[in-house]
Amino acid sequence: MVALARKTLIYEWRRFLPAMLAVGFAGLLQLLQIALVLGIFGSTSLYITGSSADVWVGYPGTQSVGSGRTISADVESRVLMDPAVQRVEPYIWVDGDWRGVGETGGVSVFVSGIDPGANGLMFSKALPPSLRARLVEPDAVVVDRSALDQLGVDIGQTATINGHPVRVVGISSGLRALGGVNVLCSLDTARRLNDDPADNGPTYLVAKLRDPSKAGAVAARLRGATAFGPYTTWSADDFARLSVLYWLFDTGAGAGVLFLAGIVFLVGAAITSQTLIAAVNGSVREYATLNALGVGVAALRRVVLEQAFWVGALGLLGASVLGLLLLMLARSQDVPVVLNVPAALACIVLVMGLAAVSGLAAMRSLRRADPATLLR
Amino acid sequence: MHPATASQQISGPALFAEGISKAFVSGQQRTQVLDGLTLGIEAGELTLISGPSGCGKSTLLAILSGLQKVDSGRVHALGSELGQLDPRALERFRLQHTGFVFQGFNLFPALSAFEQVELPLNHMGLSRDEARRRARVSLEEVGLAHRMRLRPSELSGGEKQRVAIARALAKEPELLFADEPTSALDAANGQMIIDILHRIAHAHGTTVLCVSHDPRLVVHADRVLAMEDGRILSDRRTHAAVTQSKEIPS
Structure with a gap:
């Protein structure tokens, strides 16, 4: 079979270049946008993804990690009764007002009270063991490197949270928060920092399972009991997704992503389809001749669609190479960018969909390839 | 040299048009291009339709080859009535039986x-091997054996037209239609093209119908139909063409 579509694409590459560039930049724009949004909003699930807990227990209706309410401490024994559970620990979230030594005014901080033991689940992936051990000290806190200027402190200095004195004993990295600053301390310190007398239980209980793959089933099993007061459960994956989605759509960023995806699709498809239409028009007499010789319109359409496919694939290749380079550059400059498989797939679907729509539009101009017009 | 001539005389014409009419409407203007024309074209010979531009010869070719529908009348080609075929079936008919230049x-x-x-x-x-064999044989037949790897930009006008003829010929069609095949070529190349068409008719028994206003072609055709204003003015047979036909370079 003579590869008409590919040979034409290679021979007349200049003709197809605008379409490939349009597809490529559409893909690149979308890729970077998704990576940025995921990077920025991914930090809202850091508490979950940076920890090794498989199941989370919290107040029913909780919309994101940062908006929890206290539950009864008795729930812990209910959770521990389940044979699949290996370990349970409380996690206390306190919203605090930070007053540092520097001239910073008040800073809104998210205090995470965690088990400072060596086997602690919370932040086990984000906090080095030596730093965690230092939290055992009363009123000791760890803050993130990215927030030092904002908090106006350095290691060894003191400040107050909600009026209680704290001392910075360590500096972590990769614990950047959205809309505030993360401060880590022990469970005991966190209880002291909480000035609301109504809060007398943990905000969450986090559990490690013997078999992490059963998180969904165990979370479902633990749900629904009311004897210990209101609570509900999530698998860690579900709760992380819940938190990210809450931020994406609560802030309007999600709508922004979808809106831009639509614009990118329209602009890309407009340029690509025009280029493909011009390419079809440039060969319309040859197509008409093939049709005169009995080559069916369906076969000619396939040629146009195949060209659209290759334009999409080549544009995608260019976007991937350039995108990876830019993402590496962003990473090296501490710009939060994250790319996961679903997001990459979404980009691929968008770009190939754009190419397909353009190909279908170009196919319509094949109607001009009427062999009778060749006879004058 | 004429294996097909004996059989062609007992069978009917390969192409037969019966009372065909065709008009084009452009705004208020209605132009009757063909009006009740009846015509038979024999297999195994080169038939030339000549006439001034606008006389309807290209329209006649489009109708006889199934590229255009008639307003009234019937066209029989190889035993099929073209007017009865839907667009798909017409495409299939063209694929199986016709070549175009x-x-x-x-x-x-x-x-x-x-x-x-x-x-x-x-x-x-066709199988890949058969397709390639036919392509090679056809290009050899039009004298392009040594040029078959070149792209159009590397070929002269005459060579390009010979490629176009080889493209039509490789299908081994019973009907070969040519529309002004020499008008873009100089005398020598035009001569070569008409010789090839002539030889195809005689060597393969193909019905070759050529439309041209090029007077140089008249002497090479087996039969010349002179057309004017949508009517056939004269229908002449010439035998000079056969003897004058030159060998094709290969």
Whole structure:
């Protein structure tokens, strides 16, 4: 079979270049946008993804990690009764007002009270063991490197949270928060920092399972009991997704992503389809001749669609190479960018969909390839 | 040299048009191009339709080849009535039975001469080897054996038209239609093209119908139909063409 579509694409590459560039930049724009949004909003699930807990227990209706309410401490024994559970620990979230030594005014901080033991689940992936051990000290806190200027402190200095004195004993990295600053301390310190007398239980209980793959089933099993007061459960994956989605759509960023995806699709498809239409028009007499010789319109359409496919694939290749380079550059400059498989797939679907729509539009101009017009 | 001439006389004409009429409407203007024309074209000979531009000869070719529908009348080609076929069936008919050569060569710039010829054969359900064999034989027949790897930009006008003829010929069609095949060529190349068409008719028993206003072609045709204002003015047979036909370079 003579590869008409590919040979034409290679021979007349200049003709197809605008379409490939349009597809490529559409893909690149979308890729970077998704990576940025995921990077920025991914930090809202850091508490979950940076920890090794498989199941989370919290107040029913909780919309994101940062908006929890206290539950009864008795729930812990209910959770521990389940044979699949290996370990349970409380996690206390306190919203605090930070007053540092520097001239910073008040800073809104998210205090995470965690088990400072060596086997602690919370932040086990984000906090080095030596730093965690230092939290055992009363009123000791760890803050993130990215927030030092904002908090106006350095290691060894003191400040107050909600009026209680704290001392910075360590500096972590990769614990950047959205809309505030993360401060880590022990469970005991966190209880002291909480000035609301109504809060007398943990905000969450986090559990490690013997078999992490059963998180969904165990979370479902633990749900629904009311004897210990209101609570509900999530698998860690579900709760992380819940938190990210809450931020994406609560802030309007999600709508922004979808809106831009639509614009990118329209602009890309407009340029690509025009280029493909011009390419079809440039060969319309040859197509008409093939049709005169009995080559069916369906076969000619396939040629146009195949060209659209290759334009999409080549544009995608260019976007991937350039995108990876830019993402590496962003990473090296501490710009939060994250790319996961679903997001990459979404980009691929968008770009190939754009190419397909353009190909279908170009196919319509094949109607001009009427062999009778060749006879004058 | 004429294996087909004996059988052609006992069978009917390969192409037969019966009382065909065709008019074109442009705004308020209605132009009757063909009016009740009846015509038979025999297999195994080169029939030339000549006449001034606008006389309806190209329209007649489009109708006889099934590219255009008639307003009234009937066209029989190889025993099928073209008016009865739907567009799909017409495409299939053209694929199986007809070849075309146009005034513009209409070759894909990206393909070599060999690929131009092979491409339509791919759609005929031939095996790859058979398609390639036919493409090679056809290009050899039009004297382009040594040029078959070249793209159109590397070929002269005459060579391009020979590629176009090879593309039509490789399908081994019973009907071959040519529309002004020499008008874009100089005398020598035009001569070569008409010789090839002539030889195809005689060697393969193909019905070759050529439309041209080029007076140089008249002497090479087996039969010349002179057309004017949608009517056939004269229908002449000439035997000079056969003896004057030159060997084709290969």
